[in-house]
Amino acid sequence: MSQLRQPSPYSSPILELKEVGFGYHRRGRSDREVLRGVSLSVTPGELVALLGPNGSGKTTLFRVAVGMLLARSGSVWLDGRSVMDWTRREVAQRIAILPQLPTVPDGFRVEELVEMGRAPHARSRFGASAEDAEAVERALIDADAVDLVGRRVDELSGGERQRVLVAMTLAQEPRLLLLDEPTQHLDLAHQVALLATLDRLRRTRGLAVVAVLHDPALTALADPRVVLLSAGRVVADGPAAEVLRPALLARVFDISVPTALALSGGSPRGT
Amino acid sequence: MRASVATRSLVGGPSLGRATLAIGGAVVVFLASLGVAVDLGSVEVGLPEAIGIIGQRLGLPVTETWASTAPTILFEVRLPRVLAGAVVGAGLGGAGVVFQALLRNPMADPYVIGTAAGASLGAVLAITAPVLVPALALGAGTAWLGIGLAQVLAFAGGLGAVALVLVIARQGGRSNMVTLLLTGYAVSSLVAAVVALLLVSSGRALASVVGWLLGSLGGAGYPELAVAAPLVLGASALLLFRWRTLNLLLLGDEAAAGLGVDLVPARRGLVLLATLVTSAAVALAGTIGFVGLVVPHLVRLAIGPDHRLLLPVSCLGGAVLLVLADMLARLVGGVPVGVVTALIGAPFFLWLLHRAAGATTTP
Amino acid sequence: MPAPRIRAFAPLLLILALACQPTTPSPSPPTASTAPSAAAYPLTLTDDAGRQVTLPAEPGRIVSLAPSNTEIVCALDACDRLVGVTDFDDYPAEVADIPDVVIFAVVDIELVVDADPDLILAAGNELTPSAVITELTDLGYPVLVLYPESLDEVLENIELIGEAISARDQAAALTADMEDRIQAVTEAVGGATRPRTFYEVGVFEGAIYTAGEDSFLASVITVAGGDPITGDPLTTSIALEDLLVADPELILLGDAAYDPSVTPEAVAARQGWGAISAVQNGQIVVMLRDPVITRPGPRIVDGLEALARAIHPDRFD
Numbered sequence: 001m002s003q004l005r006q007p008s009p010y011s012s013p014i015l016e017l018k019e020v021g022f023g024y025h026r027r028g029r030s031d032r033e034v035l036r037g038v039s040l041s042v043t044p045g046e047l048v049a050l051l052g053p054n055g056s057g058k059t060t061l062f063r064v065a066v067g068m069l070l071a072r073s074g075s076v077w078l079d080g081r082s083v084m085d086w087t088r089r090e091v092a093q094r095i096a097i098l099p100q101l102p103t104v105p106d107g108f109r110v111e112e113l114v115e116m117g118r119a120p121h122a123r124s125r126f127g128a129s130a131e132d133a134e135a136v137e138r139a140l141i142d143a144d145a146v147d148l149v150g151r152r153v154d155e156l157s158g159g160e161r162q163r164v165l166v167a168m169t170l171a172q173e174p175r176l177l178l179l180d181e182p183t184q185h186l187d188l189a190h191q192v193a194l195l196a197t198l199d200r201l202r203r204t205r206g207l208a209v210v211a212v213l214h215d216p217a218l219t220a221l222a223d224p225r226v227v228l229l230s231a232g233r234v235v236a237d238g239p240a241a242e243v244l245r246p247a248l249l250a251r252v253f254d255i256s257v258p259t260a261l262a263l264s265g266g267s268p269r270g271t
Numbered sequence: 272m273r274a275s276v277a278t279r280s281l282v283g284g285p286s287l288g289r290a291t292l293a294i295g296g297a298v299v300v301f302l303a304s305l306g307v308a309v310d311l312g313s314v315e316v317g318l319p320e321a322i323g324i325i326g327q328r329l330g331l332p333v334t335e336t337w338a339s340t341a342p343t344i345l346f347e348v349r350l351p352r353v354l355a356g357a358v359v360g361a362g363l364g365g366a367g368v369v370f371q372a373l374l375r376n377p378m379a380d381p382y383v384i385g386t387a388a389g390a391s392l393g394a395v396l397a398i399t400a401p402v403l404v405p406a407l408a409l410g411a412g413t414a415w416l417g418i419g420l421a422q423v424l425a426f427a428g429g430l431g432a433v434a435l436v437l438v439i440a441r442q443g444g445r446s447n448m449v450t451l452l453l454t455g456y457a458v459s460s461l462v463a464a465v466v467a468l469l470l471v472s473s474g475r476a477l478a479s480v481v482g483w484l485l486g487s488l489g490g491a492g493y494p495e496l497a498v499a500a501p502l503v504l505g506a507s508a509l510l511l512f513r514w515r516t517l518n519l520l521l522l523g524d525e526a527a528a529g530l531g532v533d534l535v536p537a538r539r540g541l542v543l544l545a546t547l548v549t550s551a552a553v554a555l556a557g558t559i560g561f562v563g564l565v566v567p568h569l570v571r572l573a574i575g576p577d578h579r580l581l582l583p584v585s586c587l588g589g590a591v592l593l594v595l596a597d598m599l600a601r602l603v604g605g606v607p608v609g610v611v612t613a614l615i616g617a618p619f620f621l622w623l624l625h626r627a628a629g630a631t632t633t634p
Numbered sequence: 635m636p637a638p639r640i641r642a643f644a645p646l647l648l649i650l651a652l653a654c655q656p657t658t659p660s661p662s663p664p665t666a667s668t669a670p671s672a673a674a675y676p677l678t679l680t681d682d683a684g685r686q687v688t689l690p691a692e693p694g695r696i697v698s699l700a701p702s703n704t705e706i707v708c709a710l711d712a713c714d715r716l717v718g719v720t721d722f723d724d725y726p727a728e729v730a731d732i733p734d735v736v737i738f739a740v741v742d743i744e745l746v747v748d749a750d751p752d753l754i755l756a757a758g759n760e761l762t763p764s765a766v767i768t769e770l771t772d773l774g775y776p777v778l779v780l781y782p783e784s785l786d787e788v789l790e791n792i793e794l795i796g797e798a799i800s801a802r803d804q805a806a807a808l809t810a811d812m813e814d815r816i817q818a819v820t821e822a823v824g825g826a827t828r829p830r831t832f833y834e835v836g837v838f839e840g841a842i843y844t845a846g847e848d849s850f851l852a853s854v855i856t857v858a859g860g861d862p863i864t865g866d867p868l869t870t871s872i873a874l875e876d877l878l879v880a881d882p883e884l885i886l887l888g889d890a891a892y893d894p895s896v897t898p899e900a901v902a903a904r905q906g907w908g909a910i911s912a913v914q915n916g917q918i919v920v921m922l923r924d925p926v927i928t929r930p931g932p933r934i935v936d937g938l939e940a941l942a943r944a945i946h947p948d949r950f951d
Contacts, residue, residue, distance in 0.1 A: 068528050092531030103375070103523035107576035116522065119515055120531035126514075126579060172530065314748040340750045347773055348743050477869075478760055489743075490765050492772065601744075604737045 012080060013041040014094070014176045014208050015065055019074035022057075022064055034060045036232045037074070044175060044206040047199060049219045049240070051212075052229030053253050058212045059100060061229070062178045065210075066095050079175070092120035096174035098165055100181050100212075106154045110164050113153050114139055117171030136171050142197050143167035144190070158185035166194065170201075179211040183218065195222040216244050216263050228252055293574045297587035301357075304591045308353045308598040309345065316341050354500070355491030355555055356597040356608070357590040360562055362503040362552035364570075364589020367563030368582050369510055369545040372517040373538060374448050381549040381563035384455030384542070388462035389432020390553040393424030394483050395469045421483065422495055422554040429550030432462060437542070486559030486609025488597050495555055502551040506544045507586055513541060514578035521576070559609045561616025562589050569619070679798055682758050682791070683767075683779040692800045693753035693776075697746055699736055700757035703780060704729055705931035706792050707755070709808055710801040718749035724925075725933070741766045743773075751775060753798060782930045784853035785816065785938070792932065808932060815935040816857065819942045822949045823859030831860035831945060832882035832912070833921075834901075835870065835928070836889045842877060846870035850930050858941035859949075860884065878909055884919070885912045886944055891924035919944045 017040045023031040034057045042048055050058050063069040064076060067083040076083040079094055086094075096117070104113070117139065118132040140146045143166040148156065153164060162185045169177060177198070183191040199222055201207040210227075213219045219226060219240060226243040228236040230252045236243040246260040253260070310321055320337040324345055327333045366381035374383070382388075397420040440454040470480055482489075491499075516537050519527040528534055549563075566589045567581070574580050596611040603611075678688045697718035698704040704723045707716055713728055720736035723729045735745040741762065746754065754770055756762035758781025770777050778798060782788045789809045796805025833855060835843040845851035847864040855862040863880045865872035872880075890896040898918035907913050921927060921944060927937035943950045 063525075066529065068525070088528060088533040089531035092529060095529075097525070097529035099523070099525040099529070102526045103521070105521035105576060107571060108521075109575070112575075112577055116518060116530060119519055122515060125512060313742045313744045338748070338750070340747050343773065344744050344747045348747055479763060479765065482763075490769075492769070604740060604742060 011043050011045070011206075013043045013077070014079055015040075015042040015210075016077040017041070017061075017065065017071075017074065018077070020064060020071045020076060021073035022060060022069060022071055034232050035064065035071075038229075038232070038234055039074075040227060040234065040237070042176060042208050042210060044208050045202050046208045047202050047222065047224040048208075048210040049213045049222070049224040049226045050210055050229060051214075051216065051219065051226060051243075051252075055231075056229040057232040058229055059180055062097060062180060062210075062212075065178065066091055066097055089120050092172065092174075094174055095176045095178060096169040096172035097178040098169045098180060098182060100184075102165055104153050104161060104165075106152075108153050110145065110148045110151055110153055110156075110167075111136065111140070113164055114145070114167045114171050117168040120172060135173050136167075139167040139170035142170050142201065144193055144197070159187055159190060162186055163190065163194075174207075176208045176210070179209065181212050181214065183213065183215070191218060192221070198222070216249060216260075220244055289574075290580060293580050293584055294587075297584045297591075301587045301591050304594045305353060305357065308356070308594045309349055311598055312344070312349050312601055313604070314341075314344050316345055321345060351492050351496060352488045352597065352601075353594055355488045355496055356594040358496065358500045358503050359488070359552040359556040359559065360566075360589035360591070360593030361586040362507060362548040362589070363559065363563035363593070364566040364585040364587075365507045365510060365582055366545040366548045366552070367589070368567040368570075368578065368585045369517065369541055370563075371567055372520055372578065373541050373545070374452055375521065375523075376448075376452065377568065378564070379452070380561075381545065381552075382459075382558065382560075384451060384546075385432035385436045385458045385462065386429040386546055386549040387553060387558045388459040388466070389435075390425040390429035390550060391466045391484060391558060392432070392462050392469075393426070393428025394421040394554075394557070395466050395480050396428075397421040397424040398479050398483065399469050399472070421490075422499075425557075426550045426554035429553055430546060432458060433542070433546045433550075482607060483557040484609075485607035486557040486612070487607045488556050488593075491555050499551045499555040503548050506547045506551075510541070510544050510548070511582050513537075513544075514582055516541070517578040517582070518576075557607075557609065559593065559612055561612045561619075562593055565616045565619050566592055677798070679778065679794060681779045681794070682781040682787075685777075685779060687776050687778050689753060689776050689798060691752070693751075693798065695749065695751045695753070696799065697735055697749050697751040697754045698723075699741060699755060699762045700780070701725070702929045702931035703755035703757065703795070705929070705933060706795050707799070709792070709932040710796055710799065710804040712799050712801055715799065717751060718746060743769060746770065746775075747773065753778065755780060755795065757781060783848065783850050785850070785857050785934065786853075788850070788930045788934050789813065791930070812932065812935045816938065819858065819935075819938055823942055823946050826859055826946050826949060828859060828861040829883040829917075829945060830863055830880060831855055831884045831886060832863045832877065832880070833886045833927075834889055834896075841871045842874060843870050844872050851928060854927065854934065854938055855941060855945075858938055858945050860941070860945045874906055878906065882910055882912045883915070884917045884945060885910070886919050886921045886941070888921045888924035888927065890920040891922045896920075 017038055020035055020038045021033070022035040023033045025031050038057075038061065040061075050061070052058055060069065064071050065078075065083070067076065067078075067086070067088075070084070078086060078091065083091065114136050115128060115132065118128065118135060121132070121135075123129060140149060143163050145160075145163040145167045148160055148164060153161060156164065162182070166179070166182055169179070182194060186194060195218070198207075198209045198211065202209055223240050225238065226236070226240045227234060228243055228248065235252060236248060246257050249255070249260040249263070250257045255263075310316065310318055316324075316337065320341060323333045323335075324337060324342050327335070327342070328346070363381055367379075370379040370381055370383055371377060373379075436451065436455045436458045439458065440451045466484075470477065516527075516532055519530050519532050520537075522530070524534055567585050570581055570585045570588050574584060592615070593608065593612065596615065597608045600606045600608040600611045675691045676688055678686055681687055694715055695717045696707055696712065696715045698707060698716060699720060701720060701723045704716065704719050705725055707713065708726050708729065713726065716729065716732050718735035719729050719732045721734040721738070722736070723732075723734075733745065733749065735742055735749055743766070752775075754775050754777045756767055756770075756777050756779045758779045761781075762779070767777055767779060778794070780791050780794070782791050789812060792809050792812075793802070793805045796802045833845050833851060835845070835851075837843070842865070844865045845855060845862050846869075847867040849864070849867070849870065852862040852864050863872070863877065863882050885901065887896055887898070887901065898916070898920065901907060901918055902913045912918060921940065923937055923940040926933040927941060929937075
C-alpha cells in the first residue's frame, strides 16, 4: 500500500498553507497564539496523519484550511487560488470536513443524513439527481454503513453514527478530506477498516486525506505521511517511520520514552 | 455490491410516493377544513346552497334556493375570515419551523425574537393613541389601502423589534444564536412592559386591546388580506426554496459551513423572511399563540425532520389548525381564536415535555 | 338554526345601489313643517358618534345591539319591527321571542346579516366595539350609534330613534310624559341638601366600580337630588382611599340586585369601610331597581324615581 506514498511531481497541491499564523483575539490581554508559521502542502492521493497533543492547533488548522477562520499571517491556497477567493460552496465542492463533535439532529434516517453530503453539488431546487444517488450509495458502501440504511441516526450507537458521518463526508466527493478524529467511537475492527478504505480511496481516486489521529500504533499501520504538531508549530513532517520515533513522541506528548515506545507499536518501524 | 438493491430506492430524498402522500394528504385535509369552515357558522348555509351561491357568482344559471342574506354571509363575513385563518396559520406554521431550525431550539416559536412584542406595541399604540397618527403621516396611506392603522403599525412594530434585537445581538461581536435568543427575550420583556403600561391607561379601548393581544381573525377583511396574503405566501415560498440550508443548519455551524452554507448571509436571509411572514400574520390577526410552536412538532412527529416536506406540510398544518380553531371560536360565540389554539396547544405542549423527559430517562 | 328561506331582497339591493352612488349631499333633514309622523326618506341623521347615517326608506327590520335601544323601539310601538336583539334583553316580555344576535356581549356578525336588517341600533363608548360598527357599516348597513351621557340625552335619543323609524309622534308623546315625571322629581327634591352619594355598580377583585365622572349615571343621581361620588371617567373605578376621602353620606348598592351576598351588613364589615359616615350612620340602601337605573331607556324615569326615593325618603311619603 505504498505506491503513491510520495506525492507525484506532476500533481499540483490541492491545499497549501504558507507560513500561516493564527491567534484568538482576547480583550485586554495578549492574544492567544494557536498557529505559528505553519507550512503544509497536501497533494492528491496523499494520506496525511495529523498528530499532536490537545491544544496543539489541529482543529484550528482545519478551520483555517477551509477558510472558516481567517489566517492572521501567511496564506492558504486551495486548488491554486487563495481560499478566500472561493465561495463556501466552491470550497465545499473540494474539501469535506468532519468536525470532531458534530451535531446529529433527531429524526433523520441514515440515508437522508448521508444525502446531505451532496448539498454543495446540488443542481436542482428540490430533487436529487441520479449522480447524487450513486454518490450516496458508493459512500455508504465505502464507509461500511449499508447495513444501517433505514435506521434513525439518533438511535445509532456512537460507532455506527461515526460510520454514517464518514459516509456523509465521502458522499460530498471532495478532493480533500479533513477528518477530525474519525476513529473516535469506532471499535478496533472498524478503525482498521476505515483506514484501509481511506488508503484505497487515495490510491484509486486520488483523494487526499488529512486525518487527526491519536494512536501512533494505529497510525503506523496505515503507513501515512505524518505531520506532528506541537504548540502551533509543525515539529516533524515525513513518512510514518521517520516521524513516529519514540524520542520525538516522548518529547511532544510529554511522556516517557519507554511508554512512547510501547504506544508506537513495540518496536521502531521502517528499517 | 450487495448494497445496490437495498439503497437505490432509499436515496434521493423522500421517495416520490412518500412526498406525494405527505403533501397530497395535507392539501386534501386543508381543502376539507376550508370547506367545513366556510359551511359552518352561527347561520347555517347548507352545502348545496353554498355550491349554488358560488355557481351564481361564477355566472352559472342557478335557481336561487337560499335566503337573500346567504351570499353576504358566505362571501363578506365568513370567507375573508376563513382565508385569513389559512394565511395566518400557514405563515405561523412555516415561520415556526424556520425559527426552530435556525435557533436549533425546539421551544422556539415565530415570536421568540421579538416579533410579537413589537407588533403588540404597534397595535396598542394605534388603538390607544390615535392622536399620534397624523404625526406619523400614516393615516392617509392606510386609508388609501383600506386597511386598519393597527395592522400597519403592528407590522412595522414586529419588523422594528426584530431589527433592534439583531442590532443589539451583534454588539457582542459574532452574533451567535444563543445571544440572539436571549436578546430577543430581553427586548420582548421590555416592550411587553411598555405594552402593559399602555394597557393600564387604555381605558375604554381596553377590550379592543385585549382582544387584539389574544388574537382574533374577526378584523380581517379583503383589503387586509390583499396586502398580507401575498407577503406571507411569497416569503413562505422563498423559505421553501431554502429547505436544504435549513437541513444543514441542524448539523451545527461547523458542519453546515463545511457543506457549503455561508452562515451569516444564510441566517440573515432566513431571519428576514421568517420575520416578514410573522409580522404580516400578527398584523392580520394579533398574537395567536401556540400554532407556530405546536404545528412544526406535530408535523415532525408525523413525517420526519426533512425540511423539504416539513416546511410545506407545516404551512398547510398551521392553516388547518387555525381555520378549524377559528371555526370553533365562531361556533362557541365570540371566544378569541388565540384562546382556542392555547386550549389545544398548551396540553400538547405539556405532553411534548413529558415525552421529552421520558426519552432522556429511558435511553 | 333558521332554515334557508327566500326573501324579498329589494331593500338590500336598494341599500347597495345607494352605497354605490357617488356621495351626493343628502336632502336637507326633514323639518317640523313636514307631515308630522311621516318623515321624508332618504333621511340623513347624525348619531351620538357624530356619524352621518342615511336611511333610504322607513326601516322595517331593526336590529338592536343594546337593551336600552330595544326598550326605546318597543316604547315607540315598533317592537314588531325588531328582528334581532341581545341575550341581555329582558323588557318588554315579548322581546324574548326575538332572535338574539348578541351573545355573551359579543356581536355575531353572521346572525346580524342573517336577520337582514335595514337599521342597526348600536351602543357607543365601545359597548358595541368600534371594530364591529366599522364592519357592519362596511357591509352596507345603516348603523346608528347611541350613547347618552345624561338624562337629557336619553330623551334626545328617543327622539332620534323616533325620527329614524318614522315614529315621531310616539316619541314626542313619550318624552313629554318622561319630562313631566322628571319635573315632578326635580320639584320634590328641590331645596333639599344633597347628600354625598356613592352608587356601587360592583366590586371585583378589590376594584370598586361606581358612576364615572360626567357619566349618564352621575347625571341621574344629580337630578335625583344626590351629590354623586364619581370614579375614573374611563374605567369608572374608584380607589378605596379616594372613596374614604370623599366620605359618602349615603351608599346605594346597585349590585345587590344581582348578588344576594351584597348586603348592608356585608358592606359595613368590609376592611376599612367602617370609617365612612354612611356606614357609621347606617345609610346603606339596597337598590333592587338597578336594571332601570343603569339602563338609558324609557324606564329611566322609574329608575330616577327609585333613586330620588332612596336619597330623599322624607320627600316622598
